[in-house]
Amino acid sequence: MRVFADPFDRLMDDLQETARPQREWVDGRGLLLIAGHFLSGVGAGGWAFSSALGFLPGEITSLVVVGLSGLAHLLFLGRPERFWRMVRIRTSWVGRGFVGLNILMAAGVVYLVLRAAGLGGSGLASVVWGLSLLGAGIVMLYKGNVYAVCRAIPFWNSSLLPVLYVAYALRGGTALLLLFLPWTPLSAEQGLIEVLELWIGLSAGVCILFYLTIMANSSVGAKRSVEDLLRGRVAAAFYVGVVAVGFVIPVAIGILNAVTPVSMGALALVGVASLVGDFYVKYAIAKAGRYLPHVYQAR
């Protein structure tokens, strides 16, 4: 792998590639977008679970995380001062995600205020909570679709990707709650969260396996991306971040916990490892993206 100090030299090199790697959404400031996608998924998943359990620290943290994701998205934009224009939801998944994120933030804050005012059981609170869940659902759903509609990048152009991103968002939500265990035990719900985390983690792992198997037998561009993931420039991020930290560690501790109960700290470690894995899944999938080749000729 060649290293270029100057992005211009790298672009010139990329333009010679048969299937040019996409870099705008992962390198340099593109990392902010990956961070935004990661945080929005964790925040939306965290809100769905913690608000269902009525776990206030989780709810507040989730909204803060969603807010941070919005900030990361803003910093990624070339013209952040024009962010308010991103409301074209008829055909754009980015526009839908932006609207969903705002619904989640606004409804989430109003819901917490209503609860603090003692109106948590009111019909209005139920409606607002429903709205916040709608926003969370859109946020969890939009990211995978943003990638999946890109026919220019065969590796992303799969209907399985939105499923994978939703699975990881839900897993990120449970992982966020696990982080609270050493400080704020969730008593009755703890067992449920552990099982959910393990189950969703395994589901996400199966999803990735399916996804890579399909892509490995797909078009030339998608095959190149799978090669990048398994043997090429993204292999380190994939094996260390996604497989070892994000999958093997949480599942191993989860299975151990099923046999002999482990400490709260160990369960929090499951949360941390799952979150790291969640970030690396988004990073690796974005990094492995390559544009559709125009002339099928190896370099």
Added chain:
Amino acid sequence: MRYGMVIDLKRCFGCYGCQVSCKAEHATPPGVFFARVVKRESGTYPNVRKVFLPLLCMHCETPPCEAVCPTGATSKRPDGIVDVDREVCVGCRYCMQACPYEARYFHAKTRYYFGAQGPTEYEAVGYAKHPTGVVMKCNFCAHRLERGEEPSCVLTCPTHARTFGDLDDPQSEVSRLIKERGGEPLHPELGTGPSVYYLPA
């Protein structure tokens, strides 16, 4: 009226004239190529073949870049030209990921061809019209079309490999070439309906 272009791959010999004339016409900064030529070799000696593929925005009938744009900065004009309103673009670069023809470039920051020497007089004037933080692309030289002139890449091509005209007019040269020579767009399987057709080499 639907503007379109036909590129005869038999005539193109990879001189990069279109690429250079486009850069001169639009004063595009380093790393931005509204028009470019891809060269590939195939086969093994002595049966080697070199392929030249001129690329530009295909001004698709159903442009995927337009559909994904969250602000509506990318739009399709009544004459078929797909253009970017640089005053509306937020620089999310979604259109770049959606375009199967890699025809879009993000202008992150102004840089000059001669680096530390600063801008040449030409660059100082030319780059002033390109705001940073937004996406740029070919617009079939819309400013030249308004003056009744052909796009700069068409005018420059020394082998007359490029023909420009109205695809909706069955009597036009572009329609005739497509019909008689079997013109095909790039990646027709994607259903984007490109307005640029290639005649086989």
